[in-house]
Amino acid sequence: MNKRTTIYLDHNATTPLCPEAREAMLPFIDGLYGNPSSYHHVGRQARSAVEAARRTIAEIFGCSPAEAVFTAGGTEANNLALRGAAAALKDRGRHIITSAIEHHSVLKTAEALGRDGFDITFLPVDAQGVVAPQAAADAIRPDTILISVMHANNETGAVQPVEVIGGAARQRGIAFHTDAVQAFGKIPQGAVFEYADMVTVTAHKAYGPRGAGALLVRRGTPLVPLMTGGHHEQGLRPGTENVAAIGGFAAAAEQAVAKLASESARIAALRDRFEALLLQAISNIAINSRGAPRVPNTSNVCFAGIESESVLLHLDLLGICASAGSACTTGEPEPSHVLRALGLSSVQAQGAVRFSLGRATTVEQIDTVAAALAGIVKKLREVSSL
Amino acid sequence: MAREDEDWRRLYEQDREPDIEDSQAGVIFYNDTVIEHFTNPCNVGEIDDADGFALIGDPSCGDQMKLWIKVEAGHIIDIKFKSFGCPGAIATSSMATTLAMGMHLDDARQLTDDDVVRALGGIPANKQHCSLMGISALQAAIRDYEQRIVQRP
Numbered sequence: 245m246n247k248r249t250t251i252y253l254d255h256n257a258t259t260p261l262c263p264e265a266r267e268a269m270l271p272f273i274d275g276l277y278g279n280p281s282s283y284h285h286v287g288r289q290a291r292s293a294v295e296a297a298r299r300t301i302a303e304i305f306g307c308s309p310a311e312a313v314f315t316a317g318g319t320e321a322n323n324l325a326l327r328g329a330a331a332a333l334k335d336r337g338r339h340i341i342t343s344a345i346e347h348h349s350v351l352k353t354a355e356a357l358g359r360d361g362f363d364i365t366f367l368p369v370d371a372q373g374v375v376a377p378q379a380a381a382d383a384i385r386p387d388t389i390l391i392s393v394m395h396a397n398n399e400t401g402a403v404q405p406v407e408v409i410g411g412a413a414r415q416r417g418i419a420f421h422t423d424a425v426q427a428f429g430k431i432p433q434g435a436v437f438e439y440a441d442m443v444t445v446t447a448h449k450a451y452g453p454r455g456a457g458a459l460l461v462r463r464g465t466p467l468v469p470l471m472t473g474g475h476h477e478q479g480l481r482p483g484t485e486n487v488a489a490i491g492g493f494a495a496a497a498e499q500a501v502a503k504l505a506s507e508s509a510r511i512a513a514l515r516d517r518f519e520a521l522l523l524q525a526i527s528n529i530a531i532n533s534r535g536a537p538r539v540p541n542t543s544n545v546c547f548a549g550i551e552s553e554s555v556l557l558h559l560d561l562l563g564i565c566a567s568a569g570s571a572c573t574t575g576e577p578e579p580s581h582v583l584r585a586l587g588l589s590s591v592q593a594q595g596a597v598r599f600s601l602g603r604a605t606t607v608e609q610i611d612t613v614a615a616a617l618a619g620i621v622k623k624l625r626e627v628s629s630l
Numbered sequence: 631m632a633r634e635d636e637d638w639r640r641l642y643e644q645d646r647e648p649d650i651e652d653s654q655a656g657v658i659f660y661n662d663t664v665i666e667h668f669t670n671p672c673n674v675g676e677i678d679d680a681d682g683f684a685l686i687g688d689p690s691c692g693d694q695m696k697l698w699i700k701v702e703a704g705h706i707i708d709i710k711f712k713s714f715g716c717p718g719a720i721a722t723s724s725m726a727t728t729l730a731m732g733m734h735l736d737d738a739r740q741l742t743d744d745d746v747v748r749a750l751g752g753i754p755a756n757k758q759h760c761s762l763m764g765i766s767a768l769q770a771a772i773r774d775y776e777q778r779i780v781q782r783p
Contacts, residue, residue, distance in 0.1 A: 551714060553717060554720060561665070591689045627671055627674050629695055
């Protein structure tokens, strides 16, 4: 196989590690092996790195360090938020509200809680993939204990009105959680506790390492840990801290915030160029959630008459990385629950490919991918029986 | 600044020869034969005056295939297909038609999806179901041909 340069347009899956995160991690991979819980100076070195990282994360989100609970990543943080709050609040009520377009780590957790005796409302979305705040408010019942709505959708990039929904929840004294994994580093989040009680973020979607994330927990939010063990992380997440990853997380987060304004404008322009090129060159395509507020890097395109994995493989053979929510690539029996929630038919959803741009994406790459897609779609449509 | 950007960009660059490692690690992916039949499928098209036709699969479940055969003196003298589906579906459609081309109907009736998978040198386990489509369509097109013979006045 020829040596080729990779064109990576799958940043919503994961991102490469930024140099600053790598620098922050190296000492704790190489030499500084201490356990942050140890009494001695070797342990204290590690403790001070973890606490410095905690202060950085807290400053970014406008919370106090004690309100930042490090986890192994987004899935764990989402599980802690939903299961932990449900367990803590079960005597107050059994009704939980979430949306139909959540990441599986929220969706499947909510479904599991449903099997455990909780009553779950899955809010629908409009054709642009956005939850209506009124629908959320209308779903609130006297026994509602928790609302969880993601900040930005991983497949379409559609930004949800979390401030409004969170505001309504707070007014009624209901805990509000938002999975901000895909929003973090892409759109400004401000002081998250003004509208949310719990916020999930993860490092590796923002040029940090895999293996570190956080659940930000507003002081006073009822929450019980999922695991028993040590006293770590304010008693909410036992287990020896992943010091290197946590340090890398904080360094990456600092960079993400510093670069946010300039990068989001640059990437949005590239995304718009990409979509304009596709619409110009390829007939019968639809860009999902194009009419919604979106994070700047995500473009979800339906190619009519063809199946998305076939597009992905053609792209991959050219060195281009993208992703699809098709049943055939994810091992799920149904294609993307997100696109189905937007009202797309199963056949339409089968043809959806997600392109997620990032820091290293260039105009040249965008033009290359758009041109490649025009050829790939033409070829697959010639073979297609539809 | 430009320099820094270049360094940053290098993070994305890899020598792209991962397929050997993939197979060594037991990572299951399409082999070169499957990829060849996917990228350059054989017998794509339609036959206007076909003797047998089949439409199988369900696009809402991810795949659909149309298959046409032309029969002369008991032999499949032409075969064409169109498929909507994943790479596995397209490659197995291509291979099924390749195997059947020129075959006597008696032999073509004996073809199974195992023959297709074997001819392709194997396909990933989670793609086995795709391999059924090409053979199912072939058998259905042969049945369609036979019915037309019976019904012919």
